[in-house]
Each structure stands twice: as C-alpha cells, then as structure tokens.
Amino acid sequence: MKQNIYDHPIFFKEYTSLRESGVTYNDFVEQPAIKSLLPTLDGKTVLDLGCGTGHFAKYCVNHGASKVWGIDISSKMIKRAKMENNHxxxxxxxxxxxxxxxxxxxxxxxxxxxxxHYIEDYSAVVKKVSGLLVENGEFIFSTEHPIVTANKEAKKWVKDSQGNNLHWPLDNYQEEGKREQHWYIDGVVTYHRTISTLINTLLDNGLALEKLLEPQSTPEGLKVMPKIVNETRRPSFIVIKSIKKN
Known part of the structure; x- marks a missing residue:
C-alpha cells in the first residue's frame, strides 16, 4: 500500500501548520541528529526520499551539494517545495x-x-537505495523508534491521576507489520520493525553500518518545549547511517 496522507486537506493543513511553527520534535531532535551525521556536502549529488516541502533539499544545496533530487508522493508537498524551496x-x-x-x-x-516507517516493503526500498549509491556512498535515514511503533493498540504514555507520565507501554515488539492510529485524521498507517530488522536489512543489501543514534533534544528544545525532556525516558526516533560497500 502506498499511503498519501499528506494530500488529505485536513492532514496537510494541520501538519504544515505544525512544521511552520518551528517548535517541534523534528526541529529539536530529529533534524539536528540527521544533520550531525552528514558528510561534507561540497560537490555531492543527493537524493532526498520523502522530501516534503523541500527544506532539507534547500539545506543541502546551501551547503555545497552540486545537485539534489527531492522525491515525495504528495503533490501538495511538491507544489509547496517548488514555490518555497526552489533552486x-x-x-x-x-x-x-x-x-x-x-x-x-x-x-x-x-x-x-x-x-x-510509511513504507510496507522496507527491504525493497533498501535494495533500491543500495543500487543508486556510488561506492562508499552513504544512506542516512530516520524513522520512528521501534519502541514507539511496537504497541499494536497505538497506546501512549500511561498517566497517573494528575496526568503525569508514569511509563511507556512497550508490547508486541517482535510482531512486525502494520500499525494504524489517529494523527489529525483516522487511519494513518505506519509499519513497525525491530531494530535488528532495520540493521540486518541494510547489511543484507551491501550497506555497512556506520552510526546509530537515538537522539535527545538540543538545549534550545528543552527551553521552549519542556515536555521534550521525556525523550530521555523513551526516544521518539532512531537515526541510522550506513555506507555502500562492494
């Protein structure tokens, strides 16, 4: 199944409004982690899978990339990318x-x-990526942490009577596959995979593991989003860097 929730008018409006606020987990956790793993971009050719509105593609050319291809299933995202982050x-x-x-x-x-985490056939995509990389080319990606995606009932923090977070309900970890939840709209589908599957699929397709991060917030994020301190208790994301080997 190729899911395109970002063209749903309600989802697109709410999601883009959130990202434009600049006060998100992406801004303070995920994107800093991704960027910390980047090589020197001078003269590099870059493929951005799931480019959204093109902010990262523009970041790459602004930091010396010679060419960037941004790919996204959402026509609304691509339209905005061409308007706001064209180059x-x-x-x-x-x-x-x-x-x-x-x-x-x-x-x-x-x-x-x-x-x-929106892609059903992870192995096929990794195989495709491996075939698109030059020797010693790098594949860096982030996904929702398997601790987050594991529970089949999409349960969130268990809270006490005052609304304080007690613990995160981890369950169904080894049961890989489809998960469904409400995020602005009903029926948002993601796919749960174990950490071992994420890593071993890379190795099986000629990619050597270089670095794995379970990132925490930047100091700025802790100041403007106090709840982000919960990343120390349960990471939202995992970020993986691998290198193409012959």
Whole structure:
C-alpha cells in the first residue's frame, strides 16, 4: 500500500501548520541528529526520499551539494517545495518512493527523514537505495523508534491521576507489520520493525553500518518545549547511517 496522507486537506493543513511553527520534535531532535551525521556536502549529488516541502533539499544545496533530487508522493508537498524551496540545483519529483526509477543515475548520498516507517516493503526500498549509491556512498535515514511503533493498540504514555507520565507501554515488539492510529485524521498507517530488522536489512543489501543514534533534544528544545525532556525516558526516533560497500 502506498499511503498519501499528506494530500488529505485536513492532514496537510494541520501538519504544515505544525512544521511552520518551528517548535517541534523534528526541529529539536530529529533534524539536528540527521544533520550531525552528514558528510561534507561540497560537490555531492543527493537524493532526498520523502522530501516534503523541500527544506532539507534547500539545506543541502546551501551547503555545497552540486545537485539534489527531492522525491515525495504528495503533490501538495511538491507544489509547496517548488514555490518555497526552489533552486536551479534541485529537481522535485512527485512519485512514491517505492516507484522511483532513475536510470543511469548514481548518488553520493541518499537521505530520508521520517518516511521509511510509511513504507510496507522496507527491504525493497533498501535494495533500491543500495543500487543508486556510488561506492562508499552513504544512506542516512530516520524513522520512528521501534519502541514507539511496537504497541499494536497505538497506546501512549500511561498517566497517573494528575496526568503525569508514569511509563511507556512497550508490547508486541517482535510482531512486525502494520500499525494504524489517529494523527489529525483516522487511519494513518505506519509499519513497525525491530531494530535488528532495520540493521540486518541494510547489511543484507551491501550497506555497512556506520552510526546509530537515538537522539535527545538540543538545549534550545528543552527551553521552549519542556515536555521534550521525556525523550530521555523513551526516544521518539532512531537515526541510522550506513555506507555502500562492494
């Protein structure tokens, strides 16, 4: 199933409003972690899988990338990317990641920010990425942490009578597969995978593990989003860097 929740009018409005606030887990946890793993971008060719509105693609060219391809299933996201983050060195393509075909094209770097957990066939995408990388090219991606996606009932923090977080309910960890939840709209589907599956699938497709992060908030995030301190108790994201080896 190729899910396109970002073209749903309610979801698109609420999600873009959240991201434009600049006060999100993406701003203070996930994006700083992704950027901390980036190589020097000077002269590099970059593929951004699930590029959204193009902020990261623009970041790459602003830091020296020679060419960036941004891919996203959402026509609304691509339209906004072309309006707000256009550049002569960026090409935006509206297409599901699973259907991407770039004949005779190789990349120094493939990056994906919080898109992998929407993809049913993770192995097929990793195989595709491996085939698109030059030797010693890098694949860096973030996904929802398996601790977050594990519970099949999509339960959140267990709270006491005063509303304080007691603990995170971890269950169904080894039962990989589809999870469904409400996020602005009903029926948002993600796919749970164990950490071992995330890593071993890379290894099986010629990618060597270079770094794994379970990131915490930046100091600024702790000041403006006090609740983000809960990342020390239960990480929201996992960020993985791998390198193509022959």
């Amino acid at each position: 002569d060195h960026i090409d935006y393509i509206c297409k599901p990641i699973e259907d991407l075909e770039l004949a005779n094209q190789k990349f120094d770097l493939v990056v994906s920010s919080l898109a992998v």
